[in-house]
Amino acid sequence: MxxxxxxxxxxxxxxxxxxxxxxxxxxxxxxxxxxxxxxxxxxxxxxxxxxxxxxxxxxxxxxxxxxxAEQIRLDGARKSRLVAEQAADRIRAKFGDRAIGPADVFRRGS
Incomplete structure (x- = not known):
């Protein structure tokens, strides 16, 4: 072929x-x-x-x-965001909805 x-x-x-x-x-x-x-x-x-x-x-x-067959993605940054979103979803599924989020929402530990 x-x-x-x-x-x-x-x-x-x-x-x-x-x-x-x-x-x-x-x-x-x-x-x-x-x-x-x-x-x-x-x-x-x-x-x-x-x-x-x-x-x-x-x-x-x-x-x-x-x-x-799969559509070709020409945007590598988009693929990286999708991978990060999937990882965040797995963390939330395992540890709860508040386990991961924007950094400015979390309080600094003492």
């Missing part, structure tokens, strides 16, 4: 279109590999002041049988 690929298609005001495809160096199911490839495609487009009217990022050959 060929490694997965991403294709970035852009449409600009005035009807001009641009499309490029890049393949992963080797098969990968890691979101970070796909995110890095997507950023490389966007950098290759050299977007500066063009007025975009359409943007499509399409994945090809990314899912093997038995795997579940």
């Amino acid at each position: 060929l490694p997965g690929a991403l294709t970035l298609s852009l449409r600009f005001a005035g009807g001009i279109s641009w499309e490029r495809t890049r393949r992963l160096a080797e098969p990968s199911a890691h979101e970070d590999d796909l995110r890095q490839l997507a950023y490389q495609l966007m950098d290759a487009a050299g977007l500066q002041r063009g007025r975009l009217t359409g943007l499509v990022l399409r994945g090809e050959d990314l899912v093997d049988a038995g795997q579940v």
Whole structure:
């Protein structure tokens, strides 16, 4: 099986279109590999002041049988916040709702 690929298609005001495809160096199911490839495609487009009217990022050959397709998140900070929220939820479930919260709410111990 060929490694997965991403294709970035852009449409600009005035009807001009641009499309490029890049393949992963080797098969990968890691979101970070796909995110890095997507950023490389966007950098290759050299977007500066063009007025975009359409943007499509399409994945090809990314899912093997038995795997579940998942949306690519291009925002790494969002993923970090979600991981932190899940950890906070687990702490609250184990130790109660007041076990974790904003630092300015807690009183300093004596």
